[in-house]
Structures are given as C-alpha cells and as structure tokens.
Amino acid sequence: MKSVLSRRSLLWGGASLAGASLLQSVSGSSVRFMNSAFADIAAPTTPIRMSSNENPYGPSKLAIEAMQGAFSEANLYGGITDQILELQASIEGVSPENVTLSAGSGELLQAAGVLAAWGEPGSIVAPYPTYGQLLRTAESLGTEIINVPVDESMHIDLNAMYAAIRPDTKMVYLCNPNNPIPSIIEKKALEDFIRTVAKDRLVFIDEAYYEYVDNPEFSSMMPLIAEGVNNLIVARTASKIHGFAGLRVGFGFAHPELIGKLNQMKTGSVSILAQYAAFVSYKDKEFQNYSRAMNKQGLAIVEGMCDELGLRYVKSNANFTFIETGIDSNVFRAAMREHNIMVGRTFEPFTTWARVSMAKPEEMMYFVQTYKKLYT
C-alpha cells in the first residue's frame, strides 16, 4: 500500500483570490497557498459546520421538487420502496433481492450490530479508530469489540485484523474509506481478505464515502455481492454525496438470505418524502458531480494549507480531512468555535489531530485564514 501522508509541494496560482471565483485557478493537485493570497474574509454570522461530514449543497433541487410533489401522498403507508430497490439494483449490477432500504445507513449499521450480537456472546474485529455506530450497538448487547490499531501510516492494517480474529469472532467491520481517517484499503488486498474471512463469519464493509474516492487503488466491494459471496454486507448512504443527512436514506447490499435477516432486525422506516427524493437523486448525476467537484476544491484549499505549513495530514478520499494540528483537539475545537467554525470531536487515540469536514470552498478559505491567524 502507498503512504497516504502527503507533503506535496504545491503551487497556488492567481492574483485576485477572493471568493469562489479564485477556485477556478485550482488545477489538478497543483495548488499553493500564500498568506497574502486572499483578502480578509469576514467572520460568518452563523457557525460553519465542518463537524459532521455533511454535504453543504444538498439535497439537490430535483430532490426537493420530488419531495414537494410527494406531500399529497404523505397520508399513505409504504411509498415506492420496490422502485427504489430496483433502481439501486440496476445502478449496482445486483438483483433487487440483494438490497434493503434503511433509515440512513445508521439503521442498517445498528441492525447488523444486533445480528452480530445474536445468540452466543462473541466478538467483532474492527479497526481503531473507525466509525463506531455498529460497534456500540453490538457492544451494548454483550459483544466484545477487538480494536485493531491502524498502522503507522494510518492505514487500516488488514494483516493485523486477520491475526486478531478469534474462533468466537462473528463479524469483521471495515469502513472504506475509513472515518475519521480518510484513508482507503487497497482493493485486491481487501477482496482477498473478504474471500477468506467471509467463509466463516460476517464481513461488513461500510462504504459511506465511496462516491468521493478518486484513487485507482480503491474499489467498491459491490462486485462480490453481484457474484453471490455469502456473509458480506456492503452499506451505502444518501447522507453524503446526495446531501440527505437529515432525510435518512441508506442501503444495505448482501445475499438475499442475509438481507432477510437484516430486515428482521431493522426498526425504522423511510418516509415517503425521502423515498421520492432518493429516487430522483440517485439518477441525478449532475448534482453528484457538482458535489464531488466542490468537495475537491475544498480539499485542495485545506490540504494546500497543510502542505504550505508542513502539517501532517492523511490525504483525503472522502469529504473530510484529518490534520495533525499538534493542539489538544478540545482546545482546538473551542478556539475554532470562537471564530464560528465547528470542527469534529476528539477521536482517540489521535487527540492532537482535527477532523475537518468540507464546507463550501469559500468557507474553507475562512477556515484557512482563521487557522493561520491563530497558529502561524
């Protein structure tokens, strides 16, 4: 696997650098920040959310229109679940029986956590740190969580994870790209891992951020679902690239028998408004491309600052970055909050790192300006 710690020497071009227009001058990864590069950006009147990996642009105009059109059906149970499952199946090259709809991927994570905890007490092997929702659910039901630290380049260490599996291990949870560290697992290594491990136990691949990945070493594990691999669950969410975090739409993909078990464990349902919105949003490539492009601009701004200041960070494959500020994360968060910026909470054991979600590019410029004012 390649190192993800980037120290690129980048060049930022353009003289008049105020507002989003300057971002046109970003070309590829060739960006450099200069202190004088942009005029003083005024503090925002409301806090900028760089804390929860949301999409500042969503939901799309088409999704909003679809919800407005669905108001008159809000008295009805059901919705258009079958059409949504068919649409997902056709997008992903699987059968509708391989798909389940959930209230955000969070509901699926919790259902899978219950499934893993079902029956005899056992364990789940997971990277550390990672996204904790499934793990917390299973742990609260008596499952032991075996945390496997990321390696020194902050990648998920598949060999160590394999070695940590015990006879009582019922599931291996992997988040790819990971969160809070936006690293990826190399595709061939992951595929081999799944083919071996899923013979005897469940493997859960959380692909919440997969739409943002622009890295040839990455692949979704969806083809293994299409192939019929048992014991594998792939999770997706509309919360990120579609900007649906408040609408609650997610998906699970697995063998039909496993889908049946997950369906028994689910406790929520997706409102008819959110269903109509999802149906159009997944077909709306333009909005997805726009979200991706703006995210890339935001990342170029923040990672450019890190390069300029020599701050260690993990090259992002998602809609957030993870930076070693060297400052206690609680102190850093409070300092940013005073400037109307909300950044992520502390992620053990990286207590002097900050997770910064991508807001709009001009807002990321304000973040850079604030960071430089406070710490350079």
Ligand SMILES: Cc1ncc(COP(=O)(O)O)c(C=O)c1O
């Ligand atoms: C890796 C990962 N998985 C799942 C989720 C849950 O998202 P949602 O329940 O909104 O689909 C998140 C949320 O941030 C996440 O980061």
